[in-house]
Amino acid sequence: MDVTKVGVLGAGLMGHGIAQVSAQSGLDVVLREVDQETLDKGVGKIEKQLGRAVEKGKLEQADADGVLGRIQGTTDCGDLADCDLVIEAITEDLDLKVEMWKELDGIVKDGAVLATNTSSLAVIDQAAATKRPEAFIGLHFFNPVQMMPLLEVIRTVTTGDEAYKTGLEFGAKLGKTVVEAKDKTGFIVNRLLVPYMLDAIRAFENGTGSIEEIDIAMKGGAAHPMGPFTLLDFVGLDTTKSIADIMFDEYRETRFAAPPTLRKMVAAGYFGKKSGRGFYDYSGEKPVAVDPGV
Numbered sequence: 391m392d393v394t395k396v397g398v399l400g401a402g403l404m405g406h407g408i409a410q411v412s413a414q415s416g417l418d419v420v421l422r423e424v425d426q427e428t429l430d431k432g433v434g435k436i437e438k439q440l441g442r443a444v445e446k447g448k449l450e451q452a453d454a455d456g457v458l459g460r461i462q463g464t465t466d467c468g469d470l471a472d473c474d475l476v477i478e479a480i481t482e483d484l485d486l487k488v489e490m491w492k493e494l495d496g497i498v499k500d501g502a503v504l505a506t507n508t509s510s511l512a513v514i515d516q517a518a519a520t521k522r523p524e525a526f527i528g529l530h531f532f533n534p535v536q537m538m539p540l541l542e543v544i545r546t547v548t549t550g551d552e553a554y555k556t557g558l559e560f561g562a563k564l565g566k567t568v569v570e571a572k573d574k575t576g577f578i579v580n581r582l583l584v585p586y587m588l589d590a591i592r593a594f595e596n597g598t599g600s601i602e603e604i605d606i607a608m609k610g611g612a613a614h615p616m617g618p619f620t621l622l623d624f625v626g627l628d629t630t631k632s633i634a635d636i637m638f639d640e641y642r643e644t645r646f647a648a649p650p651t652l653r654k655m656v657a658a659g660y661f662g663k664k665s666g667r668g669f670y671d672y673s674g675e676k677p678v679a680v681d682p683g684v
């Protein structure tokens with residue numbers, strides 16, 4: 391299937407990025423949100439990003455206008471009817487996603503490919519909720535979508551060759567580094583990355599090093615661009631915990647179990663950078679490590 395029109399559900403952190411990179415690759419995009427205010431926020435983020443690129447001389451104003459012109463914002467699912475590919479990037483909640491696909495199944499044209507950007511849910515549970523599981527794939531982008539080169543393209547047990555090929559070609563069209571992954575919870579990156587971040591918390595809990603020391607050590611000793619606690623705060627402690635819980639449920643391996651410190655910080659509302667406090671406090675000019683003291 392030659393994709394020329396992409397539907398994106400959710401204009402949050404991931405959805406606005408997916409819409410932007412798709413439009414930047416010359417594709418028409420329909421971006422759907424639940425209400426006008428949330429939609430405007432998402433489109434506003436795209437406008438800001440493009441404006442910054444123009445200011446820095448990386449993009450011509452006419453090209454920025456072209457990208458925005460290719461994105462049609464909507465709150466009406468009916469506008470996704472003639473999309474060739476529909477990607478959901480809505481809240482990580484299986485019931486919400488299934489309910490959304492049940493509605494869209496009767497709207498989106500036959501032959502379209504349906505995709506989920508889920509980080510931790512099994513793709514099959516959404517595919518099986520539609521009447522076209524053979525047309526369903528996973529397209530797992532990374533945050534921020536505009537910057538991160540990788541796209542995991544996931545085949546589940548029901549995925550047909552045609553739909554899978556469409557996913558691989560779509561990734562190439564966006565200029566992403568495409569890797570093929572099986573429908574195993576966490577796919578490749580989170581399966582390796584989440585236990586690593588949880589282990590950093592356990593290392594802190596058992597006194598191996600302080601938050602700062604562990605971050606400095608992994609930057610200087612393993613050449614990571616950021617230490618695990620900075621990364622945890624960036625990903626979001628709530629997000630990390632929910633991915634860990636889902637992976638633990640699936641695999642029953644202790645390496646996926648959320649450590650007590652993480653659970654307590656999430657309960658306290660310390661979600662990381664987005665809430666102003668996680669393993670670091672972001673209220674000052676520079677982030678300062680805070681010992682959670684639990």
Ligand SMILES: NC(=O)c1ccc[n+]([C@@H]2O[C@H](COP(=O)([O-])OP(=O)(O)OC[C@H]3O[C@@H](n4cnc5c(N)ncnc54)[C@H](O)[C@@H]3O)[C@@H](O)[C@H]2O)c1
Binds near residue numbers: 404405482483508
């Ligand atoms: N945040 C990450 O780093 C990351 C990375 C890769 C994948 N993901 C996955 O991407 C998805 C979205 O994550 P996010 O971080 O962008 O979440 P987010 O909370 O920033 O955005 C989700 C958006 O979906 C909207 N929404 C909810 N129901 C909807 C519906 N029926 N139709 C249209 N919009 C709807 C919400 O209003 C919200 O704006 C999740 O499945 C998550 O697992 C997240």
